Amino acid sequence: MKNVYLDNNATTPVAPEVTEAMLPFFNELWGNPSSMHHFGGQVKKHLDEAREQVAALINAEPSEIVFTGCGSESDNMAIRGSMDAADEDTGLITTRVEHPAVLGPCRMLREQGVRLIELGVDSAGQLDLAELRRALAEGPAIVSIMWANNETGVVFPMEEIAGTVKEAGCVLHTDAIQAVGKIPINVKKTPLDMLSMAGHKLHAPKGIGSLYVRKGTKLETFLIGGHQENGRRAGTENVPYIVGLGKACELAREKMSEEITRVGAMRDKLEIGLLESCPDTIVNGDRKNRLPNTANISFQYIEGESILFHLSDLGIAASSGSACTSGSLEPSHVIRAMGVPFTSAHGSIRFSLSRYNTEEDVDHVLQHMPAIVTKLRSISPFC
Amino acid sequence: MWEYTDKVLDHFKNPRNVGAIENPDGVGEVGSLACGDALKLTFKLDKDERISDAKFQTFGCASAIASSSAITEIIKGMTIDEAAAVTNQDIADFLGGLPEQKMHCSVMGREALEVAIANYRTGETSKKILEGKVVCTCFGVTEEEIEKVVREGTLTTVEQVTNYCKAGGGCGGCKRDIEAIIERLRKEREAASRKKMPRKMSNLEKIRLIEETMEREIRPALQRDGGDLELVDVVGDRVIISFRGMCAQCKVAPFTMKDVVEAKLKEFVSESISVEEEKV
Numbered sequence: 001m002k003n004v005y006l007d008n009n010a011t012t013p014v015a016p017e018v019t020e021a022m023l024p025f026f027n028e029l030w031g032n033p034s035s036m037h038h039f040g041g042q043v044k045k046h047l048d049e050a051r052e053q054v055a056a057l058i059n060a061e062p063s064e065i066v067f068t069g070c071g072s073e074s075d076n077m078a079i080r081g082s083m084d085a086a087d088e089d090t091g092l093i094t095t096r097v098e099h100p101a102v103l104g105p106c107r108m109l110r111e112q113g114v115r116l117i118e119l120g121v122d123s124a125g126q127l128d129l130a131e132l133r134r135a136l137a138e139g140p141a142i143v144s145i146m147w148a149n150n151e152t153g154v155v156f157p158m159e160e161i162a163g164t165v166k167e168a169g170c171v172l173h174t175d176a177i178q179a180v181g182k183i184p185i186n187v188k189k190t191p192l193d194m195l196s197m198a199g200h201k202l203h204a205p206k207g208i209g210s211l212y213v214r215k216g217t218k219l220e221t222f223l224i225g226g227h228q229e230n231g232r233r234a235g236t237e238n239v240p241y242i243v244g245l246g247k248a249c250e251l252a253r254e255k256m257s258e259e260i261t262r263v264g265a266m267r268d269k270l271e272i273g274l275l276e277s278c279p280d281t282i283v284n285g286d287r288k289n290r291l292p293n294t295a296n297i298s299f300q301y302i303e304g305e306s307i308l309f310h311l312s313d314l315g316i317a318a319s320s321g322s323a324c325t326s327g328s329l330e331p332s333h334v335i336r337a338m339g340v341p342f343t344s345a346h347g348s349i350r351f352s353l354s355r356y357n358t359e360e361d362v363d364h365v366l367q368h369m370p371a372i373v374t375k376l377r378s379i380s381p382f383c
Numbered sequence: 384m385w386e387y388t389d390k391v392l393d394h395f396k397n398p399r400n401v402g403a404i405e406n407p408d409g410v411g412e413v414g415s416l417a418c419g420d421a422l423k424l425t426f427k428l429d430k431d432e433r434i435s436d437a438k439f440q441t442f443g444c445a446s447a448i449a450s451s452s453a454i455t456e457i458i459k460g461m462t463i464d465e466a467a468a469v470t471n472q473d474i475a476d477f478l479g480g481l482p483e484q485k486m487h488c489s490v491m492g493r494e495a496l497e498v499a500i501a502n503y504r505t506g507e508t509s510k511k512i513l514e515g516k517v518v519c520t521c522f523g524v525t526e527e528e529i530e531k532v533v534r535e536g537t538l539t540t541v542e543q544v545t546n547y548c549k550a551g552g553g554c555g556g557c558k559r560d561i562e563a564i565i566e567r568l569r570k571e572r573e574a575a576s577r578k579k580m581p582r583k584m585s586n587l588e589k590i591r592l593i594e595e596t597m598e599r600e601i602r603p604a605l606q607r608d609g610g611d612l613e614l615v616d617v618v619g620d621r622v623i624i625s626f627r628g629m630c631a632q633c634k635v636a637p638f639t640m641k642d643v644v645e646a647k648l649k650e651f652v653s654e655s656i657s658v659e660e661e662k663v
Binding site: 303304305306309310322330331342343378380382 | 396417487
């Protein structure tokens with residue numbers, strides 16, 4: 001059976017070059033980079049190199065990169081760590097469409113009495129910058145706004161957001177976990193303070209992330225008990241995975257234009273093809289400002305889990321914002337925040353591509369999807 | 384991904400009896416697009432008042448489609464009275480079981496059948512109408528419906544109620560009300576079982592009740608203090624137990640025995656129960 005993986009916003013396959021770069025650090029170069037002897041010294045330079053590779057992808061200084069265990073840790077470290085370092089009356093501003101790794105800590109802090117404002121989005125999933133300005137006017141705040149949305153791929157205007165937040169003298173963190181490696185990011189041009197990324201979304205393995213912390217940002221240490229990462233995060237460095245993340249970032253920089261052109265073209269072909277061949281389908285999210293790899297499409301009158309099961313039978317992996325797949329009873333918070341009518345919210349399917357996909361993958365979906373939709377609609381009482 | 388049985392997957396991929404019967408004798412429609420699942424069930428009777436044909440149309444996940452397919456297969460050949468006795472558990476059993484969080488799909492099947500039978504018997508509307516107090520406004524679930532799933536499944540937690548009828552699965556604002564319903568029915572059940580007890584109770588029933596009572600009323604309290612107990616034997620009204628963990632060396636164990644274990648068993652099983660510790 002043909003295997004077509006179109007769920008790259010969930011996780012990506014590890015690039016073979018990344019695996020290869022990591023392997024020596026298990027059985028050959030296994031020293032502790034903090035050690036004084038040559039076992040450690042040999043390793044230390046690779047750690048430095050990886051830090052440079054990660055920094056280069058977002059045009060940061062290597063000293064501004066902190067390695068973490070995952071994207072969720074980066075988000076938690078940024079939000080909770082900067083809150084701990086902030087003045088007492090500091091509030092939080094975020095959006096209703098953030099990943100749970102951001103919404104979770106924000107809402108926990110609200111329980112503890114912190115003022116929290118969650119900005120809404122319009123039907124295209126876009127922010128209203130005037131609303132952000134109003135929220136900023138309410139007092140000092142730490143702002144956490146994602147760069148690109150994991151479910152719809154919608155990209156927020158981060159330069160404008162950063163400008164607005166800085167003008168108000170507030171701290172800005174962005175969860176760029178979906179954006180890094182897919183679209184150009186330049187922290188020298190975008191005046192944000194912290195940026196989260198996760199290795200496994202850009203062809204590095206799971207279990208490695210990083211947080212960019214602009215020099216001078218006030219941040220309390222989250223994991224205490226060691227000098228590593230300039231005292232920002234204790235714990236012996238996960239060297240093989242850090243080397244893997246470094247390599248993945250280097251590859252991402254080299255392949256960025258391919259990501260935007262070839263992957264983007266495949267996504268467009270898939271999306272336009274599905275809209276043409278399946279009636280009553282809607283694209284969720286701002287089609288103009290979107291990651292090149294993501295298509296979130298609602299198939300009206302049918303339910304997401306049913307679609308995924310049929311796709312899975314054909315070897316196609318995608319995901320859905322329907323209630324049944326989330327394990328809860330309500331459709332995804334992102335789709336709901338956009339006000340997508342219930343008639344189509346339950347039938348939303350996310351296809352997310354990567355540079356490892358081919359035209360044949362797209363053709364395979366286009367060939368089979370209409371029949372799945374027709375079959376499920378023939379069962380539906382609404383058709 | 385959900386762990387579905389082969390039978391669920393078979394009925395999902397090859398649903399039986401899809402469609403709507405023309406001039407049906409009974410029609411039942413439940414759910415909505417907003418709720419995430421909906422089912423329209425139609426049936427036709429033969430001249431002996433047996434269900435000769437049943438068809439369904441469903442919007443929903445794999446287990447909703449499989450549950451709908453199952454119910455049409457189950458009721459074919461049944462009389463109306465037999466069909467009226469079908470429970471959601473029958474649907475789940477027919478499919479070889481459903482994941483706990485998907486039990487509401489089987490409840491949707493049973494509800495559609497109820498509405499269709501009422502539609503046949505009274506000629507009243509084929510749509511489910513909300514009667515009585517709506518407890519969960521997110522999913523439009525009434526007190527009566529919640530009571531029904533709690534009674535049928537002997538449910539004890541809000542989470543279970545959500546799994547069975549979705550109530551409480553939206554904003555969560557009604558969770559306290561659901562808790563109150565569960566608590567009220569639990570008390571009713573206990574009162575009823577106390578009343579029943581002095582009458583004949585088979586030994587098996589008695590042992591089961593003793594075990595249930597120990598599980599629910601006694602062991603959690605002991606376990607909180609690092610202790611535990613085990614049922615060793617039941618001889619007539621003599622219950623023989625053995626203390627474990629901290630209880631085994633506890634100086635006040637004899638008091639625990641009389642004041643907690645025996646008192647609870649007297650309360651929930653029978654007044655004539657006496658408890659003793661196993662002699663080693």
